[in-house]
Amino acid sequence: MTQTLQVDLGTRSYPIQIGAGLIDEPELFSSRIAGRQVMVITNETIAPLFLERLERTLGGFEVTRIVLPDGEEFKNLEMWSRIMDGLLNRRFARDCTLVALGGGVIGDITGFAAACYQRGVAYIQVPTTLLAQVDSSVGGKTGVNHALGKNMIGAFHQPRAVIADTDTLSSLPDRELSAGIAEVVKYGLIRDPELFAWLETYIGRLRARDTDALVYAIERSCRNKAEVVAADELEAGQRALLNLGHTFGHAIETGVGYGTWLHGEAVGAGMCMAADLSHRLGWLDAASVKRTGSLIAAAGLPDRAPADIGRERFHKLMAVDKKVLDGRLRLVLLKDIGNALITADFDPAKLDEMLAAVG
Amino acid sequence: MTQTLQVDLGTRSYPIQIGAGLIDEPELFSSRIAGRQVMVITNETIAPLFLERLERTLGGFEVTRIVLPDGEEFKNLEMWSRIMDGLLNRRFARDCTLVALGGGVIGDITGFAAACYQRGVAYIQVPTTLLAQVDSSVGGKTGVNHALGKNMIGAFHQPRAVIADTDTLSSLPDRELSAGIAEVVKYGLIRDPELFAWLETYIGRLRARDTDALVYAIERSCRNKAEVVAADELEAGQRALLNLGHTFGHAIETGVGYGTWLHGEAVGAGMCMAADLSHRLGWLDAASVKRTGSLIAAAGLPDRAPADIGRERFHKLMAVDKKVLDGRLRLVLLKDIGNALITADFDPAKLDEMLAAVG
Numbered sequence: 001m002t003q004t005l006q007v008d009l010g011t012r013s014y015p016i017q018i019g020a021g022l023i024d025e026p027e028l029f030s031s032r033i034a035g036r037q038v039m040v041i042t043n044e045t046i047a048p049l050f051l052e053r054l055e056r057t058l059g060g061f062e063v064t065r066i067v068l069p070d071g072e073e074f075k076n077l078e079m080w081s082r083i084m085d086g087l088l089n090r091r092f093a094r095d096c097t098l099v100a101l102g103g104g105v106i107g108d109i110t111g112f113a114a115a116c117y118q119r120g121v122a123y124i125q126v127p128t129t130l131l132a133q134v135d136s137s138v139g140g141k142t143g144v145n146h147a148l149g150k151n152m153i154g155a156f157h158q159p160r161a162v163i164a165d166t167d168t169l170s171s172l173p174d175r176e177l178s179a180g181i182a183e184v185v186k187y188g189l190i191r192d193p194e195l196f197a198w199l200e201t202y203i204g205r206l207r208a209r210d211t212d213a214l215v216y217a218i219e220r221s222c223r224n225k226a227e228v229v230a231a232d233e234l235e236a237g238q239r240a241l242l243n244l245g246h247t248f249g250h251a252i253e254t255g256v257g258y259g260t261w262l263h264g265e266a267v268g269a270g271m272c273m274a275a276d277l278s279h280r281l282g283w284l285d286a287a288s289v290k291r292t293g294s295l296i297a298a299a300g301l302p303d304r305a306p307a308d309i310g311r312e313r314f315h316k317l318m319a320v321d322k323k324v325l326d327g328r329l330r331l332v333l334l335k336d337i338g339n340a341l342i343t344a345d346f347d348p349a350k351l352d353e354m355l356a357a358v359g
Numbered sequence: 360m361t362q363t364l365q366v367d368l369g370t371r372s373y374p375i376q377i378g379a380g381l382i383d384e385p386e387l388f389s390s391r392i393a394g395r396q397v398m399v400i401t402n403e404t405i406a407p408l409f410l411e412r413l414e415r416t417l418g419g420f421e422v423t424r425i426v427l428p429d430g431e432e433f434k435n436l437e438m439w440s441r442i443m444d445g446l447l448n449r450r451f452a453r454d455c456t457l458v459a460l461g462g463g464v465i466g467d468i469t470g471f472a473a474a475c476y477q478r479g480v481a482y483i484q485v486p487t488t489l490l491a492q493v494d495s496s497v498g499g500k501t502g503v504n505h506a507l508g509k510n511m512i513g514a515f516h517q518p519r520a521v522i523a524d525t526d527t528l529s530s531l532p533d534r535e536l537s538a539g540i541a542e543v544v545k546y547g548l549i550r551d552p553e554l555f556a557w558l559e560t561y562i563g564r565l566r567a568r569d570t571d572a573l574v575y576a577i578e579r580s581c582r583n584k585a586e587v588v589a590a591d592e593l594e595a596g597q598r599a600l601l602n603l604g605h606t607f608g609h610a611i612e613t614g615v616g617y618g619t620w621l622h623g624e625a626v627g628a629g630m631c632m633a634a635d636l637s638h639r640l641g642w643l644d645a646a647s648v649k650r651t652g653s654l655i656a657a658a659g660l661p662d663r664a665p666a667d668i669g670r671e672r673f674h675k676l677m678a679v680d681k682k683v684l685d686g687r688l689r690l691v692l693l694k695d696i697g698n699a700l701i702t703a704d705f706d707p708a709k710l711d712e713m714l715a716a717v718g
Binding site (some may be wrong): 077081084085088089115116117118119120141142143146148149151152153154155156 | 436440443444447448474475476477478479500501502505507508510511512513514515
């Protein structure tokens with residue numbers, strides 16, 4: 001069963017295909033490739049698993065490859081520059097296509113290379129982690145990290161297609177699968193109560209990687225993200241709701257030492273904190289806070305911040321977040337399961353109270 | 360007398376201001392700057408001439424500066440990366456503004472930095488060469504060179520404003536002034552016969568840097584470019600006409616050794632070659648070829664290619680041009696003064712004939 005979704009962005013619209021075995025279907029790729037030259041960018045972990053299969057599928061094109069080392073620490077200008085050199089050395093023309101085969105790091109760096117090569121060429125996302133399939137491969141955010149900040153250098157550049165093959169999740173570690181589920185829970189919390197309820201029932205099947213459950217969760221997540229992105233491509237308003245749990249989450253990631261918690265784990269705990277604060281502000285009922293915590297725990301994610309960060313350090317860590325405007329912290333909070341808002345207009349004493357209860 | 364033009368690109372529309380003494384007018388800048396943080400990027404030649412004046416004008420903002428070495432050889436990723444480091448070291452936020460004070464190199468590299476910093480921030484062009492004022496500062500093309508090709512890495516990113524101060528041309532060497540005039544002649548040839556006729560009458564005043572003549576020529580050139588860009592922002596069709604004389608010109612630049620001829624000088628000779636070929640194809644009358652050559656010469660530009668490149672080498676040099684599609688060379692040619700077309704559908708024997716006559 002293959003699901004197809006359309007991201008509606010005028011002339012830059014593109015399809016998201018979701019299903020099992022899609023990297024073996026030549027037509028899915030060839031219909032989205034204009035020229036003859038194709039470069040597949042992947043990493044050393046994914047290459048031995050899926051690169052040859054994908055290259056076979058792309059047999060009708062002139063395919064070359066770049067295999068980067070695996071890890072967030074390689075999402076930098078040096079690796080991006082290596083892709084640029086590769087494209088120029090092989091004399092790739094403006095009608096070439098880049099294919100990102102990997103998780104969020106490969107997707108972001110490949111998208112940014114496509115954004116800048118000859119002022120913009122085509123690229124296709126083939127995400128191989130659940131996190132990338134439900135989140136980073138959709139929306140056109142591309143970029144690399146800098147020693148002084150994550151994702152500080154990049155561009156908005158939409159892919160020609162996202163091809164999410166659930167088979168590629170078979171080798172994903174359980175912890176990373178759970179981290180991806182955190183973002184699925186997020187869509188439920190901010191705008192899709194039906195998805196939230198589905199997760200409460202079928203979280204077990206999802207964690208067991210049942211294909212139908214995966215396809216449903218990915219399709220529904222992408223549809224939510226695509227709707228938000230279509231309404232707000234450049235992140236002026238509604239798109240900010242996608243950051244539910246992320247301000248607390250980033251503080252946790254930095255606080256425990258970057259790389260100790262996975263991003264999705266920190267976001268999971270961060271969403272529980274956002275629910276807790278929303279309740280203390282009188283906006284969200286206790287039952288919804290409890291449902292949130294239970295689902296996060298059932299997903300195999302931490303449902304609270306680590307005890308050793310402490311209230312004061314949390315404040316400091318959050319102060320450097322990009323969501324601080326004119327010195328006021330803006331947070332995504334909840335009115336109900338499926339109903340979020342972004343606001344700087346809340347009682348800071350309640351934030352203190354929540355952080356003290358955590359720390 | 361200040362002239363204002365609007366480049367019509369929907370939500371990304373922006374004004375081009377042209378006049379004497381504009382870098383001393385705070386309102387022109389402050390009305391286009393959203394946040395508090397401003398970074399001026401310039402080079403070592405321009406800094407002693409105009410940087411302090413501009414910084415005084417920007418007195419109401421938190422202004423920092425980056426002064427790069429002067430020259431096309433510094434239009435590279437290393438200098439671009441230096442701007443990125445500067446922005447991050449000073450913790451510039453997403454609502455910051457970059458100001459490019461300089462010629463095309465500074466404008467292109469600053470625009471590309473603005474395109475990529477935090478996925479896109481604002482920038483203002485303050486072009487200080489005639490070439491930049493009539494051409495490169497308008498249209499949103501940004502980028503840097505790579506060892507394997509010019510402008511191979513870049514992005515389309517529109518400025519918030521172009522502020523062309525004719526005072527800044529006072530220190531421009533005569534040869535560079537003429538090189539800028541080549542692009543003015545180009546607009547006349549491809550779509551503005553009235554501008555061409557005006558140039559035939561007033562070329563002397565323009566070369567003497569008469570303010571009114573400069574403002575007229577810059578305003579008219581920018582209007583032509585803005586109309587073309589508004590109709591074809593991403594260079595699919597009409598925008599290609601702006602390349603009149605450029606395929607021959609690039610071959611000359613490379614053929615004589617890059618940097619020996621100025622870009623505008625090569626384009627001047629290239630336009631004469633395009634006119635010559637158009638005549639041989641029976642598309643352009645002899646009188647128009649003569650008018651073209653006479654105006655190019657009167658502008659202080661070479662009206663023919665250097666004799667020592669030769670026909671065969673010209674063919675080779677043109678074969679690597681980006682305008683080659685599916686192995687067929689596409690050229691911008693003339694039907695009349697003010698009427699150009701782009702085509703691969705011409706008799707190659709006539710091209711040979713023209714190149715043999717040159718070499």
